[in-house]
Amino acid sequence: MIEVTMYTTTTCPYCRNAKRLLDAKGVAYKEIDVRSVDVKNEMVSRSGRRTVPQIFFGNWHVGGFDDLAQLESEGGIDQVLNPRMAG
Template identity: 40%
Template sequence: MAAKDLVESTISENKITIFSKTYCPYCRRAKTLLTSKFPNVETKIFELDEMNEGSEIQDYLLEKTGQRTVPNIFINQKHVGGCDAVVGLDSKGQLAQLVEANSPSTSKL
């Protein structure tokens, strides 16, 4: 239950949430893309390989999204997918629209 609560609260409180592993090249690419293109956007990154509950979080992400692999990325509470999905959205010019869209939880900004 703790993993579920952590995932859900983090997704709702941040514009961008990335579930990652420190050694993953796809994670590194996605994190670099998102943090360099949107440096002023609230981004929360969890390095699951450095967390005691990392495996439980991945299990919950599988249940929630059907994806257990990392990176597992949410933008404005919407599950986007992994690195290829983010790069694809960026190349189509759709990533900025998604990041800049207002979400219910960002009304506090």
């Protein structure tokens, strides 16, 4: 199974939406709070972006919530995370 990692903050509505979408699909994820400068720098280094959420499927950078929602609308989350079970 591919590890899903999401960099978030507690006050971000897009982070809450991303967590809600993944929870509804039953996708487990590791949440990393970026309040620490070191963690925020790690996120920027990995993603090239400064906004949250930043979501990774393994080492693949999905992007933010809008990117995740687009991937879901195309059936891509299932294809990436469960390639044998997708359509």
